[in-house]
Amino acid sequence: MRCGTVAVIGKANAGKSTLVNVLVGEKVAIVSPKPQTTRDRILGILNREEGQIVFADTPGFYRRRNELTSLMMRTTENTAKEVDAIVFVHDGHKGIEPSDVALMKKYSEMGLPMLIAYTKTDIMPEEQIPADIKKLFEAGIERDVFPVSARKGKNLKPLLKAIFEMLPEEEPLYPEGIVSDKSEKFMVAEIMREKILLKYDQEIPHGAAISVNRFEEIDGVYHIDLDIICEKKNHKAILIGKQGKALKETASFARQDMEKLLGKKVYLTVFVKVSEDWRDRGKLLRELGYSGEE
Ligand SMILES: Nc1nc2c(ncn2[C@@H]2O[C@H](COP(=O)(O)OP(=O)(O)OP(=O)(O)O)[C@@H](O)[C@H]2O)c(=O)[nH]1
Ligand SMILES: [Mg+2]
Structure with missing residues (x-):
């Protein structure tokens, strides 16, 4: 093969x-x-x-x-x-x-x-x-x-x-049935990021990261709590929107895709936090999973 x-x-x-x-x-x-x-x-x-x-x-x-x-x-x-x-x-x-x-x-x-x-x-x-x-x-x-x-x-x-x-003549590296090396938790964070990329102007998604703080299945329902980390106070205001309308919409799109991915109902709780210059802070980047290594 x-x-x-x-x-x-x-x-x-x-x-x-x-x-x-x-x-x-x-x-x-x-x-x-x-x-x-x-x-x-x-x-x-x-x-x-x-x-x-x-x-x-x-x-x-x-x-x-x-x-x-x-x-x-x-x-x-x-x-x-x-x-x-x-x-x-x-x-x-x-x-x-x-x-x-x-x-x-x-x-x-x-x-x-x-x-x-x-x-x-x-x-x-x-x-x-x-x-x-x-x-x-x-x-x-x-x-x-x-x-x-x-x-x-x-x-x-x-x-x-x-x-x-x-490709060389070799045996398969992964067993059949596996399509990705990433966890469901990683994909959940990515889905949230995708919806932010699709909804807001460039500056906001480029300065945003997702931290999933709870990812738990209880009686067939996933409880997912996540933070959207953004760089500036005014980004936070834009992300949330008037009376929280923008965030509600973004989270709702994300939840629908998460339910598709997980095949179960999802209770999604989203907070927006500000962390100035997080993109230049090595420790925080590592905590968020960006290591630059394999
Ligand atoms: N019309 C058309 N659009 C495409 C095609 N492939 C990708 N796109 C669009 O191009 C844009 C970028 O696609 P991505 O797949 O995210 O590109 P990427 O190379 O992974 O981008 P980065 O992850 O940012 O490096 C999206 O809007 C896609 O829908 C294609 O074959 N035809
Ligand atoms: Mg890409």
Whole structure:
């Protein structure tokens, strides 16, 4: 069997998590239109007759600004060093910039099998695809490029086939039936973060973290208490909204997804707390689970 781990890397917002979810066939990673949605390495595991692919979804490349972002970049760099192959995800509808070529070159030079998943083809003119592939080749990127649409599920078969071909002949790393390495508690925090990413302007979700303080099942009902940690008093006011309306709405969307995930009723209690500059405080970052390591 062909089995191994594949790092899924690329710029922030390229569509990595969406691609991993569609290939695995389950939502293992949250998705949003804002960059820096993924903060941790998340494994998504696919079992097929041909073998097993362990996708390692990673935080996307983004300009560094604080300790959290550099921890995220360290996570991605460490992941790329410890895998059997790399899937480099490129957002096709954004065109090819010199920074794309530079990143592809950097990871091509790691000596691992690597291919390029050129995604979001559903929102761009068809004729741009061969022109971009030519551009990459002329820039010295000698890797196979697979145009796909994760959203529409287009051209995923040849991509999967090529990923299997990059993997060694090995036994599976994970038993069948496991789709992710993350706990339900982690996913609950991520669902809350996703709803915040979807509802509020960039500044708020980028400065927000979730701490789950209670995660307990009693008589078939989950009791979940969590804190939304934000950076500023005015962020807290925006998160809560007039008479708590905004927070109620966000929490209600989150609760519905949590119930879907857990298959049980959820009692969700949410508090908003302010912790200035938490993104630059190493100890707090570690408490929140951001270590930058595997
Ligand atoms: N039209 C279209 N949109 C897509 C496709 N794939 C992803 N998107 C959208 O692109 C945005 C970013 O997707 P993500 O999967 O969160 O991107 P990411 O690369 O994981 O981003 P980070 O985790 O921030 O690095 C979301 O709004 C997705 O719905 C696609 O194939 N077609
Ligand atoms: Mg992501």
